[in-house]
Amino acid sequence: MHIINKLKVASLLGVAALTAGGAQAMDIGVMVPTTGSEATYGQDMINAVQIAIDEINEAGGLLGEELAIVTGDDACDPQQAVNAATMLASSGVVGVVGGYCSGSTLPTLQIYGDANIPFVIAAANSTQLIPENPGNAFMINSTGADQATKAVEFLSGQGVETLAIIDQGDAYSQDLASLTASAWEEAGHTVVATETANRGEQDYSAIVTNIRSANPDAVFWTAYFADGGLLIRQLRQMGYQGVIAVGDGSNSPQLFEIAGQAAEGVFAFSNPTAQFIPEAASFIETYQADYGTAPGPYAPLAYDGMKLLASAIEQAGSTEPQAIIDALAAADGFEGLAGPISFTEENTLARSNFIVLEGQGGAWTRAQE
Amino acid sequence: MTAFDVVMQQVVNGLVLGSFYALVALGYTMIFGVIKLLNFAHGDLYMVGGFVGFLVLSAISGIVGAGWTGVAIAMFFSMIAVGCLGVVIERVAYHPMLRAPRLSILITALAVSLVLQNTVLSLTHGQYTAFRSDFGFGGVNLGNLFITYNQMILVGIAAFLMIGLELFVSRTQYGRAMRAVAIDKDMCQLMGINVSGIIAVTFLIGSALAAAAGTMAGAYYGSIWYFMGFLIGLKAFTAAVIGGIGSIPGAMLGGLILGLLESFGTLLPGVGSAWKDVFSFAILILVLVFKPTGLLGKSEQERM
Numbered sequence: 001m002h003i004i005n006k007l008k009v010a011s012l013l014g015v016a017a018l019t020a021g022g023a024q025a026m027d028i029g030v031m032v033p034t035t036g037s038e039a040t041y042g043q044d045m046i047n048a049v050q051i052a053i054d055e056i057n058e059a060g061g062l063l064g065e066e067l068a069i070v071t072g073d074d075a076c077d078p079q080q081a082v083n084a085a086t087m088l089a090s091s092g093v094v095g096v097v098g099g100y101c102s103g104s105t106l107p108t109l110q111i112y113g114d115a116n117i118p119f120v121i122a123a124a125n126s127t128q129l130i131p132e133n134p135g136n137a138f139m140i141n142s143t144g145a146d147q148a149t150k151a152v153e154f155l156s157g158q159g160v161e162t163l164a165i166i167d168q169g170d171a172y173s174q175d176l177a178s179l180t181a182s183a184w185e186e187a188g189h190t191v192v193a194t195e196t197a198n199r200g201e202q203d204y205s206a207i208v209t210n211i212r213s214a215n216p217d218a219v220f221w222t223a224y225f226a227d228g229g230l231l232i233r234q235l236r237q238m239g240y241q242g243v244i245a246v247g248d249g250s251n252s253p254q255l256f257e258i259a260g261q262a263a264e265g266v267f268a269f270s271n272p273t274a275q276f277i278p279e280a281a282s283f284i285e286t287y288q289a290d291y292g293t294a295p296g297p298y299a300p301l302a303y304d305g306m307k308l309l310a311s312a313i314e315q316a317g318s319t320e321p322q323a324i325i326d327a328l329a330a331a332d333g334f335e336g337l338a339g340p341i342s343f344t345e346e347n348t349l350a351r352s353n354f355i356v357l358e359g360q361g362g363a364w365t366r367a368q369e
Numbered sequence: 370m371t372a373f374d375v376v377m378q379q380v381v382n383g384l385v386l387g388s389f390y391a392l393v394a395l396g397y398t399m400i401f402g403v404i405k406l407l408n409f410a411h412g413d414l415y416m417v418g419g420f421v422g423f424l425v426l427s428a429i430s431g432i433v434g435a436g437w438t439g440v441a442i443a444m445f446f447s448m449i450a451v452g453c454l455g456v457v458i459e460r461v462a463y464h465p466m467l468r469a470p471r472l473s474i475l476i477t478a479l480a481v482s483l484v485l486q487n488t489v490l491s492l493t494h495g496q497y498t499a500f501r502s503d504f505g506f507g508g509v510n511l512g513n514l515f516i517t518y519n520q521m522i523l524v525g526i527a528a529f530l531m532i533g534l535e536l537f538v539s540r541t542q543y544g545r546a547m548r549a550v551a552i553d554k555d556m557c558q559l560m561g562i563n564v565s566g567i568i569a570v571t572f573l574i575g576s577a578l579a580a581a582a583g584t585m586a587g588a589y590y591g592s593i594w595y596f597m598g599f600l601i602g603l604k605a606f607t608a609a610v611i612g613g614i615g616s617i618p619g620a621m622l623g624g625l626i627l628g629l630l631e632s633f634g635t636l637l638p639g640v641g642s643a644w645k646d647v648f649s650f651a652i653l654i655l656v657l658v659f660k661p662t663g664l665l666g667k668s669e670q671e672r673m
Contacts, residue, residue, distance in 0.1 A: 196643035
């Protein structure tokens, strides 16, 4: 047994020596869900990071080394995310890009913090992440607070005075609902109804009746598309004629399948998805050519995250973690697909990147703001 | 809308919702009445009914359109298919268990529920399927009260099916046999009644009613998914217990009461819409504590 172990160690050392002699790869960790219900989004993000890495490698690599991906599957599950983060932290990655679900990203912050690994959070955007951040994590997706601000700004611009807010009782939609409610009242308007729907509910008639009796200028649904589609359909079916807006969780083409005609004219607040970014045309082309499908909603952010990390490494001039973290913090208007990136004191995006979409002809189009 | 309008509108909502619950609760109650089984797979038959209805409608909508004719045909075929599925499930999973302890067959029912759910899950990858129908958004205004044509037709269909069932059970020979089997299986066997056949008919009808409700729900709400049977299964069970499990009029009454309670639950100050499920299950507990036989149930006397 001992001899076998020693042999193993010896052979490992041998391999290490060999790779040290040749062209060494610089490993980048990508932590996203590749299994479970969110797996498709995770795969989109890996593909996008791969495109960024291919471009960097073709241009001669980084600090003279080739980049390679090490994938950690968090399955959108906090426990598995801790395993994935521990694995990435111990496998000597230079930095990590990823973080899709806020709930599973949260417990990994401490792990990357202890290992002092630069972590670029591409998609997760709960405001809960901010106080837990040890300082090495950078959020390049706007937070729920930014979305609430955008919602208030846009709806006020549409002449809306009275608002009804409906959430689904989970962390994401409740957070967005309460942030929006307080921002809306601060702006001098009134919230005339707040309702919470149960997940998986099919019948919204009771809620719709309460909404109609409160008669708000606009209804804001802060949860996901599947139930949102049913709600929108029933709102219109029962004669509600005001403005309907939905949060980024409802930005899905499936909303139109479920809500049908009723989704026409519905507004959605969304992260900049590739199809609405003129600068991303060549990215979409490469993505289509490489993977045969359209890039998903978080692909541009994952691509930006990788490019941002690479530029920070280059600026740091070494793979020393603190130098990279400092370079990230100093990012000043880094040009990403989704717009320029600079950070606040809290390592969140200095500028809200939310855009407003409008349902037209059974698909999302960019709304006039 | 005045407060009165809101209340009246909630009555309409409650009646529509309640007629769905009642249709599903009927199957629960019939099966419990005949073989004393809480068929936890019943909500999933509702779900399968929605999917079969969807498939039939997709196949025929090119010919007859996706309006009421199409949905009626889809509902009819879904009722036949799911009714037969119910019979097969009874033959394969429940029949060998009829003489086993109650607990074994109850667990079998849970297993059947999981099999149905996961089969549809793997076929649909857990995605929501849009149930496209051409129902317009039209309706009738009565003052500030608004009732859509869909709601009226749905309640009409539900009432038609429930009255048909009541006539079947009270007026036909099969119905009489069904009631006899519910009272004493062994004695019926001795009297030359085909008990297995009666049980099969019960499953056929109960499952077909669930399928009708599932297809109607799909067409009305516009989307179906593999888990839609779970909550409605629980609600239908609750409705059946409130009305008195084993009693057919009780299931109808229980369904309507539950639908109305839920609609009004959202109006209570300080309770709000998030609590409406809590509210309906709290009523279940109250009924079980104060009138365990349900509103229309008869207490059974243990014979020694």
